[in-house]
Amino acid sequence: MSGKFNSNSAVMNFPRRDSQDKLRGRTKYTVDMENSDVLHAALLRAEIPSARLISIDTSEAKKMPGVKAIATHLDAPGLHGIGISDHPIFAGDVVRYHGEPIAAVAALTKAQAEAAAAAIKVTFEQDDAVLTMEDALSIDAPLVHPDWENYEILFDGAARGGNIAWEATVQRGDTNAAFCRDDVTIVEGCYRVGRQSHVPFEPRAVVASFEDGRYHIQTSTQVPWTVRHVTAKVLGIPEAQVQVTVPAVGGGFGLKFDCSLEPYAAILAKKSGRSVSLYNSRREEQMTCLCRENAEIRLRSAVTKEGEIVGREATVLMDCGAYGGEQVFLTSMTAHTLGGNYKLGSVRISSRAIYTNTPPNGAFRACNGVYNTFALERHTDEICSAIGMDQIEFRRRNVIGNGDIGATGQVFEGDVLRPMLEQLLEKYPIGDTQEVLPDGRLFGRATTVGTWFIFVGPSAATVNLNADGSATLVTSGVEIGSGTMMQSLPQMVAASLGLHPSDVIVKTADTDASGRDLGVGGGRTTVSIGAASMAACEEVREKLLSVASQMLQTKAEDLVLKNGRIEIKDRPGSGATIQTVAQQAELDFGPISGSGAFTNPGVKAMPGCASGHFIEAIDIPVFAVHDCEVAVDPDTGHVEVLSYRIIQDVGRALNPRAIHGQIQGGIVQGLGYALQEEITINADGAFDQTGFETYRLPLAGDVLPIDFELFEGAPSCGPLGTKGAGEVPILNVGASIACAVANATGKAVSELPLTPPRVLALLDDDGYTGLSLTHISSEWHKNTLGRTSSY
């Protein structure tokens, strides 16, 4: 009954209402929620990577001053995981990584809890550890999970075996025939990346209590419903006994996209009868970070001299650490990132999550897309060298366009990447560039493309129209710093209801009050929660307009919601305020509210192409074109980024200023990954980089302003044509820097980060032709568990 509203009214540079308090340090995060009633907890963590536990003696620790409760594996019998239930929250019989929790202690002070944790006596027999994926895949490797066959399977269809936690494969077309053609050049390359730590300024933190037979968990998380589910699962209790609420979250970047400290605090709260605060020290946060995983990749392509990619084979090894976690899910994404960007005549992909005795990894902004794009774009430039084709021309010819099919056979809609590429080249034409700068440094430029996606899935929303004319949006959304809860959501609700965004209250997640949601991550908040919110608004609009129609004796379709009023179309100042109509509605029917829901539309893949994939086709692809110029110092190996510019596909930009912030931040995070941030794992299975002294985040002096243009109008099922804009900026940064450095030096850049020693070693090695990862076979089918045919 209600007409369409003017969606342009949702577009504005609405400022964040939380910025003042956050900048002044007034915002209370979970880590700040301490008071005299709260007990403090500490974890006893393993300091070896692999061992059989013989005994855990807490008797002395229990007598220590201030100690109120101690928990061990006996208190949490359940296993959790994604795809497979392989993860206990405490090491019980076996230690599988350095830093794995063995016991948790709650005491009156943090120091007392730490002292008591240190007093717990653990006896164990150390086992051989597998610390690298190469070791894990060797024939005689010790198994990280000898009982892997007995684990509960949560998602069917994947191949598994030994230290291979999960294997997702894609086969489309006849790659064997493609590689046998006599008119193709075969190009092969190997690539390797290390881990990246998120370093949110608020570490993972939780305050838990147990009251009236239920757990209340206040936590710094991106996924309140996951926390609810996992806590219940490991404690062996009904999910309804767990309430999760989320204060302001001090950054996440994917680190908080999983349950982590919450069950420990919950157990200790119940055992002690008190609220319990548990948070990671900065060292713990770093040493047990659920990092972007280290990965090893082999790519092989058959390409004609015209640049047609007739066949591609890819194998990606993703280190999931001691437990499968997010990497099991992320094996699915290789098909859409490494298998994205370009038209492929035929393709087969093996994407494997590998168990090692190292700290588990997790989700991180654009996840494995970041390194798959690095490998793909470097491989693309190597193809160009091999067939003698210009790098830009190759991309022009091959990027995915309208009607093209992706790796898993999904049909892409719309020409997006090619016009984005042209937009960039029009703004920054490729000119005559000098190879050596006047100061002796080597100059290089690169333009790369990238494909990522919006992680959609179920969301729910309720909108309450208040008697004062304001609206309250209730969802399971969480403000993690990106501003979505402060900007795009209230902007959408306001536009739909004719309000100003400042009149929209956005309640943060409370699983007792809001509907289920997959969480804040994967660029999905604006899209999924936004769509659910818009659906809820639609119900509110209908109710409002129905009442107003009666009040104003005007058909609902002749009414518009605008500037806090319901007016008769084309008669400004007519009608009544929304507040008046809302009050009338209360008298007639009761308060107005609406509920809405959203889930992904389910784009289809080609049947039979993919196995072991959680996502066979992507509902909302997102594209990016990046371009950068670098100067490489041949004496020191230092890489200076001279310029960085991007064209980003955003669907529709509701708040360009907010997107600018995400682009600047995302690129900077990518520059850290590309150039500085390195994690190495020592013989004890621990990270060498224990904190900010050695883990080199970009500082203010390391970064540069990012030049950007937004590409609007690409197809999207998101509300008002939106796509998520916060996740994707980081996607091509590693790729762009690596390709530019390769162009500057003429060297095979096969690894990230490009630290000065790594670049200098590249420059030194005259004969270097790239990595040789011998544990990934050139014969693709040998990189699978045999469930796929080899033609």
Place this chain on the structure above:
Amino acid sequence: MQTTPDKIPPSPLVLANSVDEALTVLKSAGPNSVLLAGGTWLMRAKARQEATDQVFVSLSRIEELQTIEINEDAINLGSMVTHDSLSKALVGMQDPAGLFQAANKSANPAVRRMATIGGNICTTVFPAADLLPMLLSLNASVKLKSLSGSRNIPLADFVATGRQSTHDELLTNIHIPRCGHFSSHSRMLMRKAGEYPVANLSLCAGFDPTGIVNYARIVVGSVETRPKQWIGLERAILGARIAATDVKALAKSYVDEFDARDDTDAPGWYRKRMLPVLAARAFKEVASEYDRSTR
């Protein structure tokens, strides 16, 4: 319900008002006491998983340790002078230009405002100090005070004996003779924005009227666990006409004097590789200053 900790620990911090008071507390507290200067190293003890249950004797209230005296013959510094205040005092001066650079570029602004020259000298486990190699190249000496008196010794001797300050002595002053030479401090970082160097090189050099090097003191920091004089390069450069010398090529012949440390910050081979680069930068800078002085 109001709760309190079961046990309140004793105060671990003593704010000494004089050198004698600090020495008295040090002596009485014995091995469990630690001097607290700027605190930029100690504040990260927990991050290094080191114990923090010592008695800390803070020197921050002792005014006589914060003096800066600059005259024609020497620069005299109290040991609690911060990097920041030192660099401000040295702006624009020729012969201590390297000391200015070391103080002005070390670490980051926040650390420079807290970290002291005495702390930089006495933190023996910190291998990447910037002031220390520069002071060594400038032939600085130090004053050590005890309850029974004081003594002055060359900084080089203090370093050679391990900078093992006993609980009977306190480093109170640093004396830097002004030699009229030129100095420079070059640092190699792994990121542009600033941090501790993976290698640094302090140079004090003199030239005769024809531009020939007639004095060179080169001290390398952060490559080994403590600063080390680059004797081979010093000897090789003497008598060279700096404008016509490829310092980088010359220095390459002497990098094997160093047994470079491998650690998380940088591999040893990289630290050594950077030394000729740093030497070339340092000599280029002092040569430029020399040229300017002769115009």
